[in-house]
Every structure is written in C-alpha cells, then in structure tokens.
Amino acid sequence: MEMPEGKLYAWVATESALSRKLRRVLLDEFGLEEDFVKAAGYWKLDSTE
Numbered sequence: 001m002e003m004p005e006g007k008l009y010a011w012v013a014t015e016s017a018l019s020r021k022l023r024r025v026l027l028d029e030f031g032l033e034e035d036f037v038k039a040a041g042y043w044k045l046d047s048t049e
Contacts, residue, residue: 009036016041 010032012022023039026032 003030007036008032010038012037012039013042016044 008030010026012019012026014022019039019041023037026037026039027034
C-alpha cells in the first residue's frame with residue numbers, strides 16, 4: 001500500500017486488539033506522526049459484554 005505525500009491523519013475504529021495492531025503499523029511502518037493517529041477499540045472479540 002502506498003501512502004500519499006504530506007501529513008496524513010488516520011482514524012481507526014474497530015475491535016480492540018486489531019485497533020492496537022493497526023495503530024502500530026501506521027506509526028512504525030508508514031511513519032505517521034503519533035499526534036495524527038487516533039485508534040479506538042470499541043469492542044473485544046469474544047466478549048460477552
């Protein structure tokens with residue numbers, strides 16, 4: 001996947017573990033700035049709540 005030039009903002013809303021993994025990929029592999037990445041886990045897989 002190629003990212004466009006310039007500053008990017010990413011907003012992720014998904015299952016909790018996946019949200020953490022996607023955040024790390026965006027920061028570590030794609031070099032997004034931490035202040036421009038929002039990742040929220042809205043539920044846990046296999047959770048009864």
